[in-house]
Amino acid sequence: MKRVHLHSSRVKVLMLSLLLVTVAACGSSAPTIKTVYTEVTKAALKPGDKIPAPSGDVILTVTGKIGTTNTDKAIQMDLKMIESAGLVDYKVKDPFEKKDTIFRGPLMSNLLDLWQVAKDATKLHIVALNDYVVDVPITEVQKYPVIFALQQDGQYMPISTRGPAMLVFPYNDFTFNETVYNDYWAWQIKSIDIQ
Amino acid sequence: MATSEPTLNAAPGVDAPLAQPAPRPQFWRRLIFVSPQITILSVVAAVLLVALIVLAGVVVAQMEASATVLTFNDTNRVFVQLQRETLRLIALVAQPIESFKAQDIEVQSDLVESRIGVMNFPDAQASLPPQIQQRAQQLQTQWAALKLEIEAWKADPASSTLRDTLRKDLTDFEFAANDTEVNYTRINTLAITDFAQLNQKQLLSFAVGAVVLVLFMFVVAISIYRVNQQRREVEAVRETNRLKDEFVAVVSHELRTPLNAIIGFLGIMKMKGELNERDRHMVERAQVNATRLLSLINDILDISKIEAGKFEFVVTAVPLRKLVARWQSQMDVLAKQKGLDFQVHIDDGLPESIYMDEEAVTKISTNLLSNAFKFTEQGAVSLAVKPGNPDEWLITVTDTGIGIPEDARSHIFESFRQVDGSTRRAYGGTGLGLSIVQRLCRAMGGDVQVESTLGKGSTFTVRFPLKASSQAPAMKAA
Numbered sequence: 001m002k003r004v005h006l007h008s009s010r011v012k013v014l015m016l017s018l019l020l021v022t023v024a025a026c027g028s029s030a031p032t033i034k035t036v037y038t039e040v041t042k043a044a045l046k047p048g049d050k051i052p053a054p055s056g057d058v059i060l061t062v063t064g065k066i067g068t069t070n071t072d073k074a075i076q077m078d079l080k081m082i083e084s085a086g087l088v089d090y091k092v093k094d095p096f097e098k099k100d101t102i103f104r105g106p107l108m109s110n111l112l113d114l115w116q117v118a119k120d121a122t123k124l125h126i127v128a129l130n131d132y133v134v135d136v137p138i139t140e141v142q143k144y145p146v147i148f149a150l151q152q153d154g155q156y157m158p159i160s161t162r163g164p165a166m167l168v169f170p171y172n173d174f175t176f177n178e179t180v181y182n183d184y185w186a187w188q189i190k191s192i193d194i195q
Numbered sequence: 196m197a198t199s200e201p202t203l204n205a206a207p208g209v210d211a212p213l214a215q216p217a218p219r220p221q222f223w224r225r226l227i228f229v230s231p232q233i234t235i236l237s238v239v240a241a242v243l244l245v246a247l248i249v250l251a252g253v254v255v256a257q258m259e260a261s262a263t264v265l266t267f268n269d270t271n272r273v274f275v276q277l278q279r280e281t282l283r284l285i286a287l288v289a290q291p292i293e294s295f296k297a298q299d300i301e302v303q304s305d306l307v308e309s310r311i312g313v314m315n316f317p318d319a320q321a322s323l324p325p326q327i328q329q330r331a332q333q334l335q336t337q338w339a340a341l342k343l344e345i346e347a348w349k350a351d352p353a354s355s356t357l358r359d360t361l362r363k364d365l366t367d368f369e370f371a372a373n374d375t376e377v378n379y380t381r382i383n384t385l386a387i388t389d390f391a392q393l394n395q396k397q398l399l400s401f402a403v404g405a406v407v408l409v410l411f412m413f414v415v416a417i418s419i420y421r422v423n424q425q426r427r428e429v430e431a432v433r434e435t436n437r438l439k440d441e442f443v444a445v446v447s448h449e450l451r452t453p454l455n456a457i458i459g460f461l462g463i464m465k466m467k468g469e470l471n472e473r474d475r476h477m478v479e480r481a482q483v484n485a486t487r488l489l490s491l492i493n494d495i496l497d498i499s500k501i502e503a504g505k506f507e508f509v510v511t512a513v514p515l516r517k518l519v520a521r522w523q524s525q526m527d528v529l530a531k532q533k534g535l536d537f538q539v540h541i542d543d544g545l546p547e548s549i550y551m552d553e554e555a556v557t558k559i560s561t562n563l564l565s566n567a568f569k570f571t572e573q574g575a576v577s578l579a580v581k582p583g584n585p586d587e588w589l590i591t592v593t594d595t596g597i598g599i600p601e602d603a604r605s606h607i608f609e610s611f612r613q614v615d616g617s618t619r620r621a622y623g624g625t626g627l628g629l630s631i632v633q634r635l636c637r638a639m640g641g642d643v644q645v646e647s648t649l650g651k652g653s654t655f656t657v658r659f660p661l662k663a664s665s666q667a668p669a670m671k672a673a
Contacts, residue, residue, distance in 0.1 A: 096316050097311075097317070130280060159305030159306060159309060160309050160312065161309060161312055188306070
């Protein structure tokens with residue numbers, strides 16, 4: 001067997017790549033905001049763009065500490081506008097229906113950037129169609145890849161099954177205290193007031 | 196104190212070993228049957244333990260039931276919200292025709308439907324009691340029919356018939372939802388109260404049971420401890436006795452050797468013929484005392500051997516008449532010395548030879564006869580050998596001596612006991628003779644009895660089991 005000198009350049013390259021692979025492996029064990037979901041479409045509307053007026057049925061009204069509007073003091077969005085913020089897919093075990101589901105929708109963080117939410121904003125005051133109200137701390141949707149889900153398992157969610165939109169938290173990839181966070185999965189979302 | 200009492204082994208010429216002491220009962224028998232109190236206590240304790248385990252199981256089941264109770268609030272909200280959305284729908288339907296907006300109706304009826312959907316979520320379904328699940332099913336069916344009605348009315352909103360029917364049916368539906376909610380609340384309230392009561396009762400009985408059980412266990416433990424202690428004490432006493440007997444045997448042996456030397460040399464001195472009258476007398480006195488000392492040591496040795504269960508019986512077929520003749524000739528001298536009449540009688544009904552330990556039986560009769568002669572100053576001593584009840588033969592020694600008072604008759608057989616201190620002083624003796632007689636008799640399966648009249652005389656009767664040579668089983672090949 002040929003003797004291998006420890007200081008030969010071939011060995012150095014091998015060792016270095018081994019090190020890099022190890023580091024990469026360590027790094028990838030913790031889920032990051034980017035590794036949790038699958039990108040479906042790229043954002044068409046980007047932060048800073050002017051948000052056009054709605055053409056279809058308005059399903060979401062946004063008010064409060066926002067930097068832009070498309071109607072008087074509010075942003076009114078229809079389905080297509082929301083989707084133009086860039087869609088992602090996320091597979092998670094639905095904590096209510098108790099089964100694995102793929103939710104599709106834009107990332108809340110993208111929507112917040114689009115709405116040019118003020119830096120001192122602290123919470124999302126969400127109101128649902130049946131007057132259900134919940135305040136979600138803004139850090140939760142900035143820290144985690146929370147999805148403003150519009151589709152469930154390839155179908156748009158009708159009102160009769162939690163539609164038009166529901167907040168989906170990455171339960172499969174991060175640990176959450178379900179007693180608290182289940183309340184944040186607001187569904188039948190009608191409006192969000194940034195406070 | 197009981198010694199082991201072996202029966203005579205009928206194989207002649209072979210050492211008859213004494214029966215082994217009964218083997219210690221098996222562990223389980225000792226544990227369970229050591230005393231009836233402990234058995235009863237243990238059974239009661241076991242029953243209590245079982246009851247407690249059952250109770251604990253029931254408590255655990257109740258606690259699981261309580262988990263259902265705790266999810267009540269969440270699930271109940273479903274019915275409350277269903278009611279609320281239905282009421283809103285009714286309000287929309289009730290609006291004047293001018294305000295009719297199909298989309299609003301659609302949205303609101305979808306909201307009602309979403310509440311039915313939530314009713315079917317796994318968590319809700321799991322926490323509903325069966326009656327409520329049934330009602331939920333009914334609500335679903337009702338709603339399916341209502342949806343068709345709504346579609347029909349939306350197509351023809353002006354129709355007051357359709358609208359009124361729809362309103363009425365929606366109202367019924369709302370009542371049904373309300374009813375379900377009320378029932379669910381009632382069931383849950385009952386469950387909570389039941390649970391609380393049961394819980395209290397169970398905890399109390401659990402606590403009481405636990406305390407009682409602990410007490411019983413305590414008592415059982417103490418009883419077992421005491422019994423064990425008793426047993427240990429008995430063992431200790433047995434061990435002490437055994438050591439004592441061993442000691443006596445060893446020491447007696449050591450005492451005999453020098454004594455035999457003394458007796459021997461004294462005998463030689465007497466025989467030599469060089470002694471004058473006075474010296475001769477002194478040697479004789481010394482001889483008598485040494486001999487007496489030796490016989491005392493022998494008696495002590497015998498007793499300790501018998502008590503330790505180490506006396507080896509040698510059973511042979513002994514010709515009876517020859518044996519008795521020997522005893523007679525031994526005692527004749529003493530009879531003549533004291534001027535007493537000595538009668539010997541053997542019953543014809545007795546066989547030629549009888550199986551016995553010749554040495555032991557001789558010891559017995561010699562002891563009895565010596566006593567008879569010792570305590571009789573005038574009259575006669577008679578020895579009779581005759582058959583007794585079936586399978587027995589008797590030796591009776593009768594004297595016309597001083598007799599034995601009634602209260603002394605029980606303790607004359609005890610070691611070192613004589614009638615009272617005065618007899619020892621007057622008559623000498625060690626007080627071991629009758630003790631040896633009794634122990635030997637019992638060891639051979641027989642016994643000794645005494646009848647006596649103070650001042651008139653006594654009769655000692657010894658009885659042995661009779662094993663004549665003709666009854667013997669086949670001898671072992673020598």
